Amino acid sequence: MGDYHFVYKDVEGASTQWDDIQRKLGNLPPKPAPFKPPAFTPAPDEASLPKDKSWIDQKTEDQLEDLEEDPDLDDDRFLEEYRKKRLAELRESAKVARFGSIIPISGSDFVREVSQAPSDVWVVVVLYKEGIPECGVLMQCLEDLATRYPATKFCKIVSTDCIPNYPDRNVPTVLVYNNGAVKANYVGLHSFGRRCTPEGVALVLCQSDAVLNDGQSGSDPSRNAVIEGVRKRFIEKVVTEHEDDDDGSSSD
Structure with a gap:
């Protein structure tokens, strides 16, 4: 015996001509917009990020020490000097705030x-x-x-x-x-x-x-x-x- 309780579902967002007429007359609410998935955005590659002052500020002391071998920083004297300055600040801060209780x-x-x-x-x-x-x-x-x-x-x-x-x-x-x-x-x-x-x-x-x-x-x-x-x-x-x-x- 066939299944008489089957309900046909059209493609999501589609509507009949009758429904469109009823919406124009105000008898039905506006048709909801069809679902559209957000555009895929790949995670940023750290290597492609601009290497500036704010980029260095986010680094920990260990990461700043690792950057000593970064050839890109060698080409940018300002960033290399700022790296050394930031590293000195972190070390001084850790040395000063040594008690606290x-x-x-x-x-x-x-x-x-x-x-x-x-x-x-x-x-x-x-x-x-x-x-x-x-x-x-x-x-x-x-x-x-x-x-x-x-x-x-x-x-x-x-x-x-x-x-x-x-x-x-x-x-x-x-x-x-x-x-x-x-x-x-x-x-x-x-x-x-x-x-x-x-x-x-x-x-x-x-x-x-x-x-x-x-x-x-x-x-x-x-x-x-x-x-x-x-x-x-x-x-x-x-x-x-x-x-x-x-x-x-x-x-x-």
């Missing part, structure tokens, strides 16, 4: 990690004790600063591991070192103001020297520039908190 050390590490640190590196050491709330408050601020200023070395050490019998009433204590010498020390959380914030701690640390270094200002950043940046962030934070309070009060 608080490094835990022990008593036996102190001389190597702090006293013998390179002369161009400022080291901030916090003496702390677990379970003392003031230490936790200051540690949060220093963790924030360690992220913002990766070229400054931040370390933490248990107070009695650094100085035997060091009184708990003196923790947290912050020592600032540079070129093997103590440049400043701050005993107790009160040294950083009534309300301890990352911005407040930053201003105290930079009272006399440019202790904080974000790695963007060279090896000898201006103390005034650092302080100005800290003040700007502090103002932005106050404004943001004020706006958040206004939004919260208006929604009640």
